[in-house]
Amino acid sequence: MNRAQVTDILLEIAVLLDLQGESTFKIRAYQNGARALETISEPLEVLVAEKRLGTIKGIGESLQQKITEMVTTGKLEYYDQLKAAVPPGLLEMLQIPSLGPKKVKAIHDNLGISTVADLEAACKAGRLSILDGFGARTEAKILEGIDYRRKYASKHLLVEAILVAEPILAALKNHPAVQRCSTAGSLRRLKEVIGDVDFVVSSQSPAEVIEFFVNQPGIVTVLAKGDTKSSVILPGGIQADLRVVSDQEYPYALAYFSGSKEHNIVMRHRAIQKGLRLSEYGLFRSAEETRDPALQVPCSSEEDIYKALDLPFITPELREDRGEFTAAEKGALPELISWDDLKGSLHNHTDWSDGQDSLETLAAALVQKGYSYWAVTDHSKAAFQAHGLDEARLKTQLAAVADINKRLEDSGISFRFLTGAEVDIVKTGLDFNDEILSQLDVVVASLHVASQDESENTQRLIAAAQNPYVHMLGHLSGRLLLRREPFKISQQAVIDACADTGTWLELNAQPSRFDLDWRLWVQNRGRGIKCSINCDAHSLVDVEYLRFGIGQARKAWLTKADVINTSNLNELRELLGVKRAKVG
Secondary structure, eight states, X not given: OOHHHHHHHHXXXXXXXXXXXXXXXXXXXXXXXXXXXXXXOSOHHHHHHTTOGGGSTTOOHHHHHHHHHHHHHSOOHHHHHHHHHSOHHHHHHTTSTTOOHHHHHHHHHHHOOOSHHHHHHHHHTTGGGGSTTOOHXXXXXXXXXXXXXXXXXXXXXXXXHHHHHHHHHHHHHTOTTEEEEEEEHXXXXXXXXXXXXXEEEXXXXXXXXXXXXXXXXXXXXXXXXXXXXXXXXXXXXXXXXXXXXXXXXXXXXXXXXXXXXXXXXXXXXXXXXXXXXXXXXXXXXXXXXOOOGGXXXXXXXXXXXXXXXXXXXXXXXGOSSSSHHHHHHTTOOOOBOOGGGOOEESOBOOTTTTOSOOHHHHHHHHHHHTOSEEEEOOBBTTOGGXXXXXXXHHXXXXXXXXXXXXXXXXXXXXXXXXXXXXXXXXXXXXXXOHHHHTXXXXXXXXXOSOOSOHHHHHHHHHXXXXXXXXXXXXXXXXXXXXXXXXXXXXXXXXXXXXXXXXXXXXXXXXXXXXXXXXXXXXXXXXXXXXXXXXXXXXXXXXXXXXXXXXXXXXXXXXXXXXXXXXXXXXXXXXXXXXXXXXXX
């Protein structure tokens, strides 16, 4: 097992122990062990082989034995026993928003409920209201959560799909019988939520490729195995479909199966207008459907297909029929932002609040990764569950940031931390007053607790945007993909306020957020609203989320000029001062 798989199992053991009513101390031992593994820089297998797991803070003797067993054997007997002792329906119940292990245990122990179906029936019959801590409102929220899960039962987060697809894609690329290969579908277009994973491969030996594919490590179930197509279930319940075509057909199959459906319809209609027929098999000089190779318009790549239809190449992220054809015809497709353009992130957390890493640990890692700056924006005091900072602790942190920046400067290192805070937008305004905010380099204002009143929520956000010391609004909608719907907010009204006040909007790169939604960025193009792509990091692992944020920014048609944190440090400091310069 690799580090990610071991970490996932440790976290699941913690959940299983919670369901069994084990002590908080034992549960936290596994949670802390998982977090500790997330921070290591060396390969886990090396630490195991050299018996150095004990040097990692948070990994005791018992965990060392279990981690070693997983890495060396690929399984853990203790985990298998725990899982066998817990009805599988209880783990399904945990996927329902608002239900944690303790509530699931209470429901199971007191009512004997062990399936989602039985839970739904009990809620509708009002049976949960007899339990302490439960009532009609709780039952209603559980029913709402069940409906929500049912609605998205076959959907998966983009990052989950990428993590299981990339190793398979790499294996296919290295197979001698594979000529060309790629992911396709919504994964290739970087949709924030995907249905299944599609692979398109060209080969002269399709049976050999199919056999290789269905025997990849981690395949849970083989659903179908044909001559040129196979379907399997990957970890996490994600279905993956492989299609093997000839190399001549490959460009057309890749374009067709990449989609979107709406984009493909326009492409086919455009071909018809030119007396051509476009399908997954080719582009043909024909008024009727055909696969006659004599009528084929030769195209060796997707670029050639677009060129044959008098269009420049349209990158997969933009293929949603949301203006890409009009822009292409005008020669106005944007030069999209790229990974190398980002200089840092402006919304991040440390161990001063609910982050895992110290300033010193972060500095060492971020310098190595080549970033120029990093904003320290720990939670404000209203976020008590996240150990938010009050005014006194914030001032102490400012001194700590100044000290580490001085040490970096004395060492000749150009990287710098920026001071800041993620300030809660509470009902009475902002969690810190203007005097405090004026002392910070970066202020992110976020709504974490919303009411059921759309107008009230909207006005709170607009008021925050109007504050001259607030640089940006964080994760505007508050959505958690596949888990929680957006807050009741008029997002467009808030975006309008940001345009009027020069307040930036965050593109939160946490894969469960991707907030602000790329569709709203596309809808508001040309209004001069600046974006900050932030990883909202709570650990060093989260830094890698910036990669996914870039993907969403590209999908949102954003260029380097649209994104604040493509600026160098001096430019950024000037931009941070623009809104404040208007005060007074």
